[in-house]
Amino acid sequence: MKVKIKSNWTAVASWRWIANDENCGICRMPFDGCCPDCKLPGDDCPLVWGQCSHCFHIHCIVKWLNSQQVHQLCPMCRQEWKFKE
Amino acid sequence: MASSPSSSAVKALQLELKKIHDEPVEGFRVKLINDDDLFVWEVAIFGPPGTLYEGGYFKAHMKFPPDYPYCPPSVRFVSKMWHPNVYDNGDVCISILHPPVDDPQSGELPSERWNPTQTVRTVLLSIISLLNEPNTYSPANVDASVMFRKFKESKGKDKEYENIIRKQVIATKEDSERDGVIVPTTLQEYCVSSKPSSHDNQVDADFYDDDYVDDLDDEEEMYEDDDEDSGNEES
Secondary structure (H helix, E strand, O other), rough: OOOOOOOOOOOOOOOOOOOOOOOOOOOOEEEEEOOOOOOOOOOOEEEEEEEOOOEEHHHHHHHHHHOOOOOOOOOOOOOOOOOOO | OOOOOOOHHHHHHHHHHHHHHHHHOOEEEEEEEOOOOEEEEEEEOOOOOOOOOOOOEEEEEEOOOOOOOOOOOEEEEEEOOOOOEEOOOEEOOOOHHOOOOHHHOOOOOHHHHOOOOOHHHHHHHHHHHHOOOOOOOOOOOHHHHHHHHHHHHOOOOHHHHHHHHHHHHHHHHHHHOOOOOOOOOOOHHHOOOOOOOHHHHHHHHHHHOOOOOHHHHOOOOOOOOOOOOOOOOOO
């Protein structure tokens, strides 16, 4: 069967991150939004997980880790931070 | 982005202030000293019932750095405090307010220190619990620390410490009366159980042009549609 669409249709898609929380624990902004330094959520401001399973905006956690000379700990559980592969 | 103070600090502080006003927690009140400056807060801590501090209304100023929450705020009591972990000038010395640098002398583990998931709420709750349980291992006020140990070791028979605290509590009455605040003295009054009415909530949510509601499970039903606004815009 052939279907012909006569009028103009606009395709719309929605997406959201599947994270274990609603907001980033560092910047406190929603995960479905972006970190305060970014304009657009999504690929430009991705989430990242640690091996401890905690999740942050990548920009937020990297900014924190870069400011730590001694120990790089997860701000949530204070275990050593390792990026989940 | 390189402007100072950073917009992320402003956003974090706005969110925290709003959250504390919407969902007050027991034991303290906060407000801005100057409505135009989000980086200096006045906080008032209520002395917990059943402690030497019962009935006290202790005021402090909380200052936030331009790169908050990556760096900790500082807290200075304005009310006179005789406490092992409070300096003569009122500065509070507690590990949660110290950045996690390597300092083996301090006796503080990096894991006890500031990190960006700490908030005004966690800081103030730590200070409230510090009131009645001073840390005498690294005192900011050595005389107070010695006096507190005597008080503890004598199981309260040596009243010098207690008398000073009680006097300071009485001295805070002036402030609470001036601010028109009734300090809770029973556990029931102290523990805030009331949820703000949904009407208040709505007014506040509109005020900050940020429709993201993060506590859906606490609400009966949300009337706001979050799909359109991802929360990344601020007026």
